Amino acid sequence: MKKLINEPGDVVDEMLDGMVMAHPEYVRRLEGTNVLTRADAPVDGKVGIVSGGGSGHEPTHAGYLGAGMLDGAAAGEVFTSPTADQLQGMIDACDGGEGVLCVVKNYEGDVMNFETAIEFAEMEGDTEIDHVVVDDDVAVEDSLYTSGRRGVCGTILVHKVAGAAAARGDDLAEVKRLAEKTVERVATMGTALTSCTTPEKGEPTFDLDDDEIELGIGIHGEPGVERVDVMSADAITDHLTERVLDDLALEEGAEVMTIVNGMGATPLMELYVVNRRLQELLSEREIEVWDGWISDYMTSLDMAGCSITVLELDAEFKELLGAPADTPALTVRE
């Protein structure tokens, strides 16, 4: 294993320190925890939006802390849910008096720990707390880690929609409605050219030959649903996009936004090649692309590969997605 790390057991702690040192204007660390919050949390008079999960998906989640997106982000160990008490501490720290919405990726550990944290936070305080579960991965119905579909890169769009709704003053019920509507209309599928290597294990989580790739991978080093011979970027993009579009059942004339997401070790050059084919395909199907993002948003350590996310839009979504966001990993200008 070759990684820019020190002791494997220290990597999350040191990464969080490095993030705070890099972005002191955006984030601070709750003392004694692996929770980062907005530097100005809690923001009074606004619904707090928080998320969290295992580390190894950076910039998810802490990269999205800031105005117009998240108030809190809890980091578990690599590919491991944060504990319920850390989640509870985060919820408390992001409570500006208008309630808190937790955005949870659909993994059993995350869902269980968030539900426990919410229960305790509600018992001990007087704020209303609610949550949404994101399950945008169309590749599998159940996996090693989940009942139902996994939550992957579409989560970022839930952060953006909920964050913008909270920023303009929507109440908790309305923020939750919009977050759930995002979950219903977003779909993702990914491919891996390589496995990934966790710092603790030090070896790839699955073996993959030099002439093979995996289609339908998750973000925790799970193998995909199908192992195939190496394909061209266009063929891969066609496969992923068709699965995503079938799931959404879009009609001609639909308006969408797209994400081409790198899995952690994918050069930007390759993501742009994928984006070219994605945009061609959508144009052929007479689906209009309102905006498209290309970068590393939801990664899986040092995995090479990408995922494609499509969200079906309407006027309500466009207002929220186009609203300003100011975070380390994502900026939307006024």
Add this chain to the structure above:
Amino acid sequence: MKKLINEPGDVVDEMLDGMVMAHPEYVRRLEGTNVLTRADAPVDGKVGIVSGGGSGHEPTHAGYLGAGMLDGAAAGEVFTSPTADQLQGMIDACDGGEGVLCVVKNYEGDVMNFETAIEFAEMEGDTEIDHVVVDDDVAVEDSLYTSGRRGVCGTILVHKVAGAAAARGDDLAEVKRLAEKTVERVATMGTALTSCTTPEKGEPTFDLDDDEIELGIGIHGEPGVERVDVMSADAITDHLTERVLDDLALEEGAEVMTIVNGMGATPLMELYVVNRRLQELLSEREIEVWDGWISDYMTSLDMAGCSITVLELDAEFKELLGAPADTPALTVRE
């Protein structure tokens, strides 16, 4: 070789199409060329700032097209200089009547082709054109590709300083003075955990064992100046930072900005671990960090590793670095 590409010979063309489709509000392609310009180029009454070089370093250079940075970016084939006629076409397209400054990384092909392009552009037009050569890599004095030091990630800071000076209305001589001052005060050094693989060759440009890394690498798959056993992130950071600081000969109390740059296949998690140690080291030496950037700015295809850049600041630089920039790869807010 596993890459998200189609035919190796098409990768640059397809990438550029993918960039234009991703960022139509920022960039357009000069028809029949591999030159991208700002969507609104030429900007009348402003010195044009242009750059270019081989592909494989994305987001360099086209990712920096936009207000406050570059007006034009020419993309050669992978690790190959753009031709002089493409560079001349770019210079012409970015000439808003106040002259054009070319920012050139110090590689023999780039320098030669830019000089030829400038000569022809000056013969055929009546605009003044000038250039600066960036040579921030402290690792080697001469290399396979260069006489003198190589131009690497510090180039981004030259784009930022020159772009901000041009945006506020400085004339060509003043923009050039500020760009050259940046070159004098910036230093970079990098490390590779893996080699990189060019699409055409399909094999790593150098061999590296599982327990070895290279210190002092360039951005074209050149091996480093020293091959050593795998080291911890802290030990690597110490080594790179000390070389960079020795070159700059900073005194206690100096003020700097830093970049921790990923080489293309480096997870953000690891860059933050490196940043933590970098900031510690600078603090120990009583050097004040005004700002620090962490991302992929100047990559080398699918190389894993990082580089560290330090620029010594003064009031003039802080004004220009803090001025707004609005580009696909870098945003500085008002």
